[in-house]
Amino acid sequence: MAFSRFLPFRNSILAGAANVKASFWSNTGHGISTFGPDLAIDAGSSSVRSYANYTVFKGKAALSMTPVLPTIRKVDISKVYKNGCVMVTFWPAIGQRKYDWQKKQAFALSPTEVGSLIALGPAESCEFFHDPSMKSSLEGQVKKTLSVSPLGNDNGYFLNLSVVNHVQKTNERFSVPVTKAEFTVIRTVLSYVLPHIMGWPQALRSEVPSKATNLQKHQYVGEEVLRDPALEWER
Secondary structure (H helix, E strand, O other), rough: OOOHHHHHHHHHHHHHHHHHHHHHHHHHOOOOEEEEEEEEEEEOEEEOOEEEEEEEEEOOEEEEEEEEEOEEEEEEEEEEEEEOEEEEEEEEEOOOOEEEEEEEEEEEEEEEHHHHOOOOOOOOOOOEEEEEOOOOOOOOOEEEEEEEOOOOOOOOOEEEEEEEEOOOEEEEEEEEEEEHHHHHHHHHHHHHHHHHHHHHHHOOOOOOOHHHHOOOOEOOOOOOOOOOOOHHHHH
16 A cells, blocks of 8 residues: 555656656757767677767757777887877758768867867867878868857857868868857866877876787787777768
8 A cells, every 4th residue: 555655656756757858858959968878899808898978969960079099009118109089070960859870070189189179268269170181192182170169258169060072072061059068068078088098098007918018019009999080081
């Protein structure tokens, strides 16, 4: 009898929670941001690793930020072969709360570019330019420009990505406004991951795995590479 008296109270709580969730979606529209890890199992390993990102969904596009660890090689001593990055991925909207996950464009933020975002003031803006063929005969064929500009009145920032491909004759543009609170989250996570994408925590470790001494120079040691920053130029 005591349990049966509890059930109506429990059901009313669940119904209230559902109403709050429905109200949240209807009132906020496209200004939704989510933050949560995706779990995946490494090939050939029974261990489970957590791949976390921070995603912001808005009316015209969505963006996600994901840390990419550096590549570490064995050359005399363990050393960073290639710095990591923070991969910023954009997707275009194709409807209300619907996005085309196939038509993505990525921009790999270097440690210095991450520092620029961390230091960005309320009324300041910055712009980053990437060209995979810079200083070669193919320079200018594909260009990516990421700009960050204030919304005004200290309300947040616009993150704009422009991708010009003269080979395919395409010009893609993405624009995502982020609120002050959302940019605070971005600034905080960037501050945390900055030393990791530079390989500093790995360098400060007192012990190196014993099997590392048997690796050839072309093999990686230390932290496993999660994703190659070259993916910025793949679809």
